[in-house]
Amino acid sequence: LNIYFFFFPSQTVTGNFANVIHGLNANHLTDQVIQRSKRMILDTLGVGLLGTSTEVCHKVTRYSKIYSSDISSTIWGHLDFRLPPLYAAFVNGVAVHSMDFDDTWHPATHPSGAVLPAVIALSEAFPQKKKISGLDLLLAFNVGIEVQGRLLRFSSEARNIPKRFHPPTVVGTMGSAAACAKLLALDRLKCKNTLAIAASYAGAPLANAATQTKPLHVGNAAKHGLEAACLASQGLQGNKQILDMESGIGAFYTDYNPQTLPTLQSYPWLLDQQDVAIKCFPAHLGTHWVADAASSVRKKLVESSDNLLPLDKIEKIILKVPEVKYVNRPRPISEHEARHSFQFVACSALLNGSMSVQSFTSENVHQPALQELLCKTQLEHPPDNTPSFDSLYCEVSVTLRDGNTISDRCDTFYGHWRKPLKKEDLEKKFQSNASSVLPAEATEGIIETVYNLENVKDCSVLSTFLSGRSARALSEKRHAQSNIVGFG
């Protein structure tokens, strides 16, 4: 009798997503997916720990403390207080994106920051007797990543660097929701409703990139995805065709073509086919090509003049980059703007040889020598330089007063998916980040736990390390656990 059955196929895309989220299990994870996602988890934790020291994180922490709760989750890097899972996800998510130091995928988004804080916070919210294993966490994490990747493929708009909505706020919210639904082991119907509810939280405009609010995009994605899963778990319902309709997730795109996911039989994860890029310094991904090219040009320049950059001999600097308006900033003032400036990174790399966390301090941003170089810098946008993280390049040309031009080009920077960071360098980045906030035992503990994640019986050890609890307290806990759980 219901006319609607004629208009919708028996398998909606939304229903299909719910089936897959519900049906994926640990056996589906391939070795490569496990390996790659653990690298992502480690990097994200390090970046987040470092991020807890930022001003933006301090602000959201102070703000979040006005809420209190009996159920609480760890705030990374903090032993002194905890927050309700929702706000733990928020604060830790903000920390992860606070310096634009977190991973980037193709099509473009920052996948891990939206998912990891939510699943870790949620894992701590279960009643004592219910243990979440490392494998549960790893699976939920990957469900969250996979859903994001699949959604990004529904629109050709998503292939290029964004202009309208900031992708983590669209697909990140959905990914967090899916991951939390998985961890909560929601049934298919509730998985569908999770997606529907999450859609109503998705979407923030790009204009807040390069401001202090940008990190909140990832924090909110994590928090709202978690909230959507919790509401669905309580029975709240939304539109069961949320992924199918133009007035659903389609509202965020100008062209939208949703497709069903592959069958669960030997499920082909996107992370298997497409790795992430891991950053070496905290700035927009586009600037990493610029830094590489600028560093090479600097090497050539100093060779011929005693290892010092001949500042007064530089006439002009030309950067050939894709057209990306929100990273085109000739004179950045704040740290957030500096992280989104081709010009700033080029000049900083030319001056100092390499980029690091310290490159974005106020002193460095306002250095007179840097300001001088910025005045001489121009951008050019060759038509073949497409604004896509898979195909863009950067060419840096420095023209000297004597007419000579030194230039170099970077097609693939170290850390890009085509040239992934080696294990030692990934660990080095993590240690450098995490040790600013945690004692050595905790940082070692995290590395060990993440590398062995699929065998960890109770992933709460990870949270314990993240809070910086002492080694003694930890071994006591482990001892207690081994008595209860039993190894076998």
Add this chain to the structure above:
Amino acid sequence: LWETVTSSFASFIHGVQPEHLSKIVRHRSKRMILDSIGVGLVGSTTHVFDIALQYSSAISTRTPSSLPQLPALHTSMSLSPFLWQTHSMDFDDTWHPATHPSGAILPALLAASQMLPPSTKPNGMDFLLAFNVGLEVQGRLMHFSTEAHNIPKRFHPPSVVGTMGSAAATAKLLSLSTAQCTHALGIAASLAGAPMANAATQAKPLHIGNATRLGFEAALLAARGMEANPLILDDIPGCSGFSVFYSVYQPKPLSTPSDHHEFLLEKQDIAFKRFPAHLGMHWVVDAALSVRNLFIHYAGSFSPSLIRTIVLKIPVSKYINRPFPSSEHEARHSFQFNACTALLDGEVGLSSFTESSIHRQELRELLDKVVVEHPEDNVANFDKMYGEVELLLHSGDVLTGKCDTFYGHWRKPLSKESLLKKFRSNASHVLSEEKIETIITMVDNLENLSDSSQLACSL
């Protein structure tokens, strides 16, 4: 000094004073406050409220003492605005251009009024002013796009402008500086925007709950120094700000409030609903009631068997065109359902949307006879649309009822008696008669209230 659109909004929010509120604006906004409270109170009896409450309780320390009284719950502060389910039954006010303005701002203000320490409690006039700031900002933003004039298709307007209005209203009540007001708007933009597809589902009420709560949070974050893009309302080529929610966007600065700032509410009143369903339903119901009277006159009583076809002449709008709604949420968004209920029962009220009412056999039989037409002159616009119901009888006779302006629309506003009747009926589901009368008196005298948190406490 050249001012950006964003900074003009911040200056307005910061600079506007109670003296700028005209009599009409004060009068109209108090009606809206009263109606919204009533609708929120009856909304606390809904299933969606139960879910929101269970969820919020799970993440707060204080547990509720008695369910119905909302702010008395004292749950986690950010969540109390969320719990106000003014939109749970689609019973709240509607404006032109289309949005539900009050539900997005009132709960945030009630929470904010309770948050401030006793020494700085805003008075009733401050409260009324903040409320109107929230309305004005919403109205002005909607005038930035011609898209906003018609019934929406992509983003649900309360989730877009409502969030911004809530941020503005809260910023005003908390007396934030101009810079902080700017950032409140910027942070709020990153929390705005929910797709239309969740309308007519249980998740739609969340759009307003979240608009008010997230706008409130944006203001709190701005108060603590969070910064966003100071050009968020302006046109930023190549990198969308608030414009992201529209395909055509022409922002205009707000003039600084001089002696004669004209609030939009002065020129454009609100519509109040008489029954809990989408605004569009109100036209067809009034048309159905009128043709029902003709029919009874014609046949002596309402005899469905005499009817061959029921023709509804309505504007094109997919999300309110539902021939056989199966849930209460769908029923509130169905021209067909509302017309037939009006024909069958002679009225549409709260009880029309219960499970048993929705699935009545007699109603299904009537729904079977419905045919829908979309005359070209019937535009999907709350200022211009009409509803027409034609009964084509087996005898060959045709009876017609048409409604251009339903009772409750801004062109035919509810009388004071009707508004109070609605409020009393709603509030009585949950509050004693004494409390009800106290609230009525308090809102009526809002300008003279010395401590506006008393309003929240009285609920």
